[in-house]
Amino acid sequence: MTTEKPALYGGEPIRDEVLGYGGQSITDHEKDAVVEALEGDYITRGPTVEAFEDRVADLIGVDHAVATTSGTTALHLAGEAAGFGPGDEVITTPLTFVSTAHAATYTDATPVFADIDPHRRTIDPDAVRDRITEDTAGLVPMHYAGHPADIDELLEVADEHDLTVIWDACHAFGGTWRGEPIGAQRDMAVFSFHPVKNVTTGEGGMVVTDDDDLAERLRRLRSFDMNYDVDGHESEPWYQVTEGLGYNYNVTDLQAALGLAQLDRLEAFKDRRDEIIARYDEAFNEIDDLRTPPDPLESDPMYHLYAIEVDEEFGCDRAEFVDAMHAENVGVQVHYVPLHYHPFFQAEFGYERGDFPRTERVYDRLVSLPLFPAMSDDDVADVIDSIERLHRHLE
Ligand SMILES: Cc1ncc(COP(=O)(O)O)c(C=O)c1O
Incomplete structure (x- = not known):
């Protein structure tokens, strides 16, 4: 039985084993x-x-x-x-x-x-x-x-x-x-x-x-x-x-x-990714302060990432959100540090922070949640529980 307190704030982690954000499925x-x-x-x-x-x-x-x-x-x-x-x-x-x-x-x-x-x-x-x-x-x-x-x-x-x-x-x-x-x-x-x-x-x-x-x-x-x-x-x-x-x-x-x-196994991979995404969407669309991935519009994507945006109103910034997930042993990642932040592109081509405000606004909030076909239903539930528990705590 997990406590109501997120692991970052002194509770028990939702999982004992680290769940990565992505990975292969080999049979x-x-x-x-x-x-x-x-x-x-x-x-x-x-x-x-x-x-x-x-x-x-x-x-x-x-x-x-x-x-x-x-x-x-x-x-x-x-x-x-x-x-x-x-x-x-x-x-x-x-x-x-x-x-x-x-x-x-x-x-x-x-x-x-x-x-x-x-x-x-x-x-x-x-x-x-x-x-x-x-x-x-x-x-x-x-x-x-x-x-x-x-x-x-x-x-x-x-x-x-x-x-x-x-x-x-x-x-x-x-x-x-x-x-x-x-x-x-x-x-x-x-x-x-x-x-x-x-x-x-x-x-x-x-x-x-x-x-x-x-x-x-x-x-x-x-x-x-x-x-x-x-x-x-x-x-x-x-x-x-x-x-x-x-x-x-x-x-x-x-x-x-x-x-x-x-x-x-491509079709099976897509079906499993879609299933996980549907479970995430259902849970996270309930949380106003998390932006779920965009409507696919005219396409049927095979999503590689499930990238959410954590708004200020969620109660913590992106860095704290990432720390909180890691404390639960849920691997998350950020895609990507914008190219104009990298020393190479700054030194070679003169880019600076501040050059692309819309990219920066999105980047400041982005977090990719675990998404890969080998995830079990329990893994998916752990990710959802971790975020819901954090949200309740910060509300
Ligand atoms: C958008 C994008 N382009 C290019 C690459 C490079 O692919 P690879 O890792 O196979 O060199 C990656 C891989 O991380 C990527 O995400």
Whole structure:
């Protein structure tokens, strides 16, 4: 029997064991698939990687999927394939993980931040319009928590100014927008398969596109920019040459086997995430001073995060809320420290705190609650009980 006092204020913790905020779900299905791959001829990039790419391309409904070692390297390749370079400006959101901006910074282009629409917590198309200059070459919107950015409006801005769009869909694998898979929108979309994401390959990422030339460029850059089919290769089969500065971002058949097995369970993952979200919504919509995630509007997202906003009226600030959850052994996290707070972006590009007020207002209140398919019903109840008990105490 737990006491009425939250653990932070002297009560017993709701749980004995720490519950993380996210994590993978691995069963014998995944283990068997990886062992089978391990016994195959390739443990580096081989036929299983190709099968994984084909399956993702099919699922998203695009012509090409190029697997890479992470969402970060996928963004790097996408930025290079887009042709971003020195002198170019690439507009993106400040409320994201640092890698989103690296689609620009890795190519020596300049990341230009534009403030968010606080409802979706994604980049505001009007703020994008305000940041366009003659040097703007591209847009990298991010689908925060899995909730799509304003795709229609952003594509309109891109059309008006002839911009290449790279959708950072690292949070959004498995969701749909107007009935169409998220990631199918032009020009490229990027996924991450990190263990906390909607499906995992351990580490891993992917770029998807309908554009043949971009896909060819992505594949070449992923593997040393090597031309394996150069003139002379037929008579001298060892003859292969690098034609530019490429990378080794190759993934292994082991990772792809894990990814394929996870895709078999995609629907079950989405159903479980939706179930947990429905229980959270039901409980937290009763608490006026917590803002639950936005209405999905025109989409059916596969939410990666359940991010709430803790208002002042709740009775404590965000830091105290996080401390209170940790005291209950409920893992929570904050996504994200805005990019313009990071010393790197400040030193390199002159950003300062105060530059993006809407992002800052949302950030000050954000907390991501545990959300992952392997959570039990008791885990979900513990999260709800922890927050309800804290709220009663502070009221
Ligand atoms: C929005 C976003 N973009 C990019 C990344 C980078 O993905 P990865 O960790 O696979 O490099 C992440 C991962 O944390 C992310 O959340």
